[in-house]
Amino acid sequence: MSADESTPVHDDAVAELASIRQSIDNIDAAVIHMLAERFKYTQRVGYLKAGAGMPAADPGREQVQVARLRQLAAESHLDPAFAEKFLNFIVAEVIHHHERIAGGER
Numbered sequence: 001m002s003a004d005e006s007t008p009v010h011d012d013a014v015a016e017l018a019s020i021r022q023s024i025d026n027i028d029a030a031v032i033h034m035l036a037e038r039f040k041y042t043q044r045v046g047y048l049k050a051g052a053g054m055p056a057a058d059p060g061r062e063q064v065q066v067a068r069l070r071q072l073a074a075e076s077h078l079d080p081a082f083a084e085k086f087l088n089f090i091v092a093e094v095i096h097h098h099e100r101i102a103g104g105e106r
């Protein structure tokens with residue numbers, strides 16, 4: 001019998017997979033909503049900094065954020081290196097937005 005034929009065990013696995021995927025989809029939606037809120041706030045920071053003549057990037061602040069998130073990740077059994085890469089990816093995009101704002105783009 002091949003693995004894709006219906007058996008009670010296979011049917012249970014299909015049902016559990018669908019249920020787990022529903023939770024994964026809910027979490028992905030929450031991540032998108034949280035990122036949208038974060039970018040709304042960082043947009044405000046971008047205008048604030050541009051208006052005050054402050055640089056787009058703040059490496060000192062980023063260092064503190066990385067250390068904090070690495071610690072939180074370790075406590076949550078998430079790979080700290082992944083947490084750092086994820087934060088750096090987001091911050092790079094934020095700095096890009098800030099540079100565009102400072103350059104007069106909206």
Ligand SMILES: C=C(O[C@@H]1C=C(C(=O)O)C=C[C@H]1O)C(=O)O
Nearest residue numbers: 042045056057058061062091094
């Ligand atoms: C949002 C800021 O600007 C930049 C982006 C950061 C971020 O996305 O968290 C952190 C530091 C800065 O490089 C800030 O200075 O707070």
